[in-house]
Amino acid sequence: MKRNRWIVLVTLPSLILPLLLFIIFFNVQYFLKPPPPNPSSKLSTMYPNQTQFSLMIGILTRADNYDRRHFLRLIYGIQSSPLATIHVKFVFCSLTKPEQRVLIALEMLRFDDILILNCTENMNSGKTYTYFSSLAQLLPRKYDYVMKADDDVFIRLEPLALSLKALPRVDLYYGFVIPCASMNPFVEYMSGMGFLLSWDLVEWIGSSEIPKESVFGPEDKLVGKWLKMGNKAKNRFSNKPAMYDYPGTNGRCSHELIPETVAVHRLKRWDQWLRVLEYFNVTKGLNL
Structure with missing residues (x-):
């Protein structure tokens, strides 16, 4: 009898241990298992968002404008439109400083939103031409539209996409026509904003x-000249008053902020950006 008890006592731990391990394993698997799929996410997989067109916005800036790029990533990273696939890229000419090669390489690895052109940084010596003429080689895909924008403009992506919805996908030239008082997009050219x-x-x-x-x-101005000489851009659209310069900054190109805004240009100071972001309730829903 004692011998049998001794056998039970010796073998009992070896029987309990596998049971305990099984229970622990089962519970760990239970907590690690992903939650049941959300019905709405299942529907979104079955019926993916069918955007109607694609747009690439190239923001022409300078390599050293690190703070401005990071700020604009916040501005455009929280915007989208169900109508369009919209990608925002930062565009500048060849790097010239050792620190640029390191810091911008980090940006490219993290964000993948930079295009480096084969040119010397300039304003009126061919950068815009290099930008447009290089895109077919630089981009991995075609877009329905390509935009050139300054880094001191706030573009509202959803109103922009909505304004493009019914427009032609070919031979299109769209923007804010110059001179400021003009409403005729066939007379001069579109502003660089x-x-x-x-x-x-x-x-x-x-x-x-x-x-x-x-x-x-x-x-x-040269872009407008090219299109005129080539008999191109038969479809033109000037989106006034939805595109304009910040109030009080540029004569008749400026007016007060309006709800239907697509783009506000000449945001040179942080207080101007703050006023614009507050006007359009960009951070609504957050009580900070």
Whole structure:
């Protein structure tokens, strides 16, 4: 009898241990197991968002403008539109400093939103031409539209996409027509605050001799000249008053902030950005 008890006492731990391990394993698996799928997420997988067109916004800036890029990533990272696939890229010319090569490499690894052009940084010596003429080689895909924008403009992506919804996808030139008082997009050219071309015009700039022979001078004016000389951009749209310069900064190109705004230009100071962001309730829902 004693011998049997001794056998039970000796073998009992070896029987209990596997049971305990099984219980622990079962509970760990239970907590690690992902929650049941949300019905809405299942529906979104079955019926993915069908955007109607694609747009790439190239913000022409300088390599050393690190703070401005990080700020704009916040501005555009919280915006989207169900109508369009919209990608925002930062565009500048060749790097010239050792620290740029390190810091910008980190940005590219983290954000993948930088295009480096083969040019020397400039305002009126061919950067815009290099931008448009290089896109077919630099981008991994085609877009319906490509936009050139300044880094002191606030673009509201949803109103922008809505304004493009019914417009042609080819031979299109869109923006804020100059002179400021004009409402006729066929007379002069679109302001550099942010103008948009359909992809076929981007390809034309890259292949035509017309732009190549005229790259020095006010670059946004030159784009209008190229299109006129090439008999291009038969579809033109000037989105006034939804695009404008910040109140009081540029005569008749400026007016007060309005709800239907697509783009506000000449935001040079932080207090101007603050007023714009507050006006459009960009951070609504957060009580800080």
